[in-house]
Amino acid sequence: MLSSPQEKQKKTPGVARSLRTKVIELQVEDYTTSVETNGIVRAHNEITLTSQVPGRIVSVDRQFEDGAFFKKGAVLVQLEEADFAAAVAGGQAQLAQATAGHAQEKARAEQARRNWEDLGYEDEPNELVLRLPQLREAEARVEAAKTQLAQAKRNLQRAKVLAPFNGRVRQRLVGISQAITGGTALGRIFAVDYAEVRLPISATEMRFLDLPEDPGDSPVDITLSDALDESNEMRWAAKIVRTEGALDQNSLELFAIARIGDPFGKVSGLPSLRIGQPVTASIPGRILKDVIRVPRSAVRQLKRIYLVDKADYTVRGLNIEPIRGNEQYLVIREESISDGDLLATTPMAYVPNGAKVEIIPDQAQEETDAAANTAVGSGEGLKKSSS
Numbered sequence: 001m002l003s004s005p006q007e008k009q010k011k012t013p014g015v016a017r018s019l020r021t022k023v024i025e026l027q028v029e030d031y032t033t034s035v036e037t038n039g040i041v042r043a044h045n046e047i048t049l050t051s052q053v054p055g056r057i058v059s060v061d062r063q064f065e066d067g068a069f070f071k072k073g074a075v076l077v078q079l080e081e082a083d084f085a086a087a088v089a090g091g092q093a094q095l096a097q098a099t100a101g102h103a104q105e106k107a108r109a110e111q112a113r114r115n116w117e118d119l120g121y122e123d124e125p126n127e128l129v130l131r132l133p134q135l136r137e138a139e140a141r142v143e144a145a146k147t148q149l150a151q152a153k154r155n156l157q158r159a160k161v162l163a164p165f166n167g168r169v170r171q172r173l174v175g176i177s178q179a180i181t182g183g184t185a186l187g188r189i190f191a192v193d194y195a196e197v198r199l200p201i202s203a204t205e206m207r208f209l210d211l212p213e214d215p216g217d218s219p220v221d222i223t224l225s226d227a228l229d230e231s232n233e234m235r236w237a238a239k240i241v242r243t244e245g246a247l248d249q250n251s252l253e254l255f256a257i258a259r260i261g262d263p264f265g266k267v268s269g270l271p272s273l274r275i276g277q278p279v280t281a282s283i284p285g286r287i288l289k290d291v292i293r294v295p296r297s298a299v300r301q302l303k304r305i306y307l308v309d310k311a312d313y314t315v316r317g318l319n320i321e322p323i324r325g326n327e328q329y330l331v332i333r334e335e336s337i338s339d340g341d342l343l344a345t346t347p348m349a350y351v352p353n354g355a356k357v358e359i360i361p362d363q364a365q366e367e368t369d370a371a372a373n374t375a376v377g378s379g380e381g382l383k384k385s386s387s
Contacts, residue, residue: 019315019357021346023308026292028339031331033208033285033324038227039197041263041277043190045165052158054181055079057174063163066172069192069264070163077161077174077186084156091149098145102138109135167191168264170275195263195273197224197238199281200253208285208324211243211256220283222258227278234271236260240283256283292337293329294320298345306351308342308359315344315357 059078063070070076109131116125127133170188174180201209212219219239226232238258247254258281264272273279299305299320307316318337322330344351346360 019348019351019355020360021306021308021315021344021348021357022360022362023342023344024295024298026294026337026339026341026343028290028292028337031288031291031293031324033288033331035201035205035209035283035285036326037199037201037281037283039199039258039279039281041195041197041260041273041275041279043192043275044194044196044259046170046188046190047164049076049161049164049186049189051077051079051161051180051184051186052182053079053084053155054179055083055159056179057176060172060174060176064169064172064187066169069168069266070166070189072163072166074163075160076163079159079161079180081156081159084152084159087152088149088156091145091152095142095145095149098138098141102135102142105131105135105138161186163189165191166193190275192264192266195260195275197258197260197279197281199240199256199258199283200248200251201256201283202253203247205285206254209283210286211240211254213243213245215242219259222284223282224258224260224273224279225282227280236263236270236273236279238281288323288331288333291323291331291333293331294343295329295345296325296327298343299330300347306344306348307337308344308357310340310342313357313359314354315351316353317351 056079057077058080061070061074061076061078062068063074064076112130113125116129167189170190172187174184174186180186201211210220219241222238222240224236224238226234238260240256240258242257244255244257260273262268262270294305303320303322305318305320307318308314309316318334320330320332320334322332324331342359344357
């Protein structure tokens with residue numbers, strides 16, 4: 001019994017399943033490229049505010065606080081002026097003495113010439129006889145006194161530390177009654193007339209952009225958005241005004257510099273951008289003529305798509321070479337694709353060229369057709385009832 005062969009039950013032949021897919025119509029169009037990149041908002045001019053003279057701080061303006069705005073020319077820090085005023089008075093006294101000494105030496109020189117002439121000497125007197133060395137020395141003392149007085153006046157003016165531009169305080173480092181020396185750091189400040197963003201652009205993206213290189217080139221308008229909060233719908237306008245001109249050695253990226261006018265909303269009233277805030281930039285690029293956008297979901301094996309013939313519903317595979325792409329679409333240029341050709345969007349395991357396919361109708365279209373049929377049926381029922 002065990003050695004006798006057993007008859008195997010024959011399986012009923014299965015019914016071959018047809019290929020089914022959803023399709024979309026492709027459109028040949030002009031596509032405006034854009035490049036997405038990220039950067040950090042930075043001040044275009046940030047400095048360490050220092051004192052040029054030593055002294056003791058007697059007052060600090062309320063504009064010189066962390067985060068406070070200040071105007072150009074505002075007295076941010078006031079040093080004690082007594083010593084500087086005394087130096088000015090001493091300089092004025094020295095200048096007066098030097099001027100008087102110069103006048104005396106000038107008179108002596110003139111008297112020496114008259115005496116030489118009265119004695120009847122025919123030779124020209126030498127410089128020692130005319131006291132010219134003493135006169136030059138007196139003139140030098142006058143010039144030195146003038147220089148010392150001017151320096152004393154400048155030091156008196158520098159006792160008031162003035163704001164060099166319209167700006168904002170990042171950090172204050174000193175306080176009232178603190179004794180400082182020349183060159184002591186008083187705080188970190190930055191200008192607020194505009195801000196900048198340094199935007200990296202990869203080498204593969206540069207061919208789609210026309211960036212300003214020379215000072216006379218037109219700037220490129222871009223849009224900035226908050227990179228920390230994607231739900232923030234606020235947008236800020238900026239302009240790319242220049243590029244750094246050299247690729248980064250590590251990333252081989254080109255950095256474009258975008259300028260943000262009124263970053264703190266002082267004029268426009270818009271929400272302010274913070275120095276150090278990360279932002280996302282959208283840079284408009286060149287227009288690609290006669291291209292086709294293909295959804296990424298319809299691409300198989302990285303760069304293969306399937307087209308459905310409208311006449312006989314057969315499928316044809318095609319390898320594509322994307323020109324550009326984003327998260328949703330690949331942009332291609334293909335002469336064999338015409339306006340309105342059908343693209344298969346449903347994943348299919350095995351798709352031989354020339355195979356018949358069944359098109360799955362769109363759900364929204366089915367609902368529309370069903371609603372139309374229901375309306376027609378209701379109308380016929382009303383006619384019968386009325387008759």
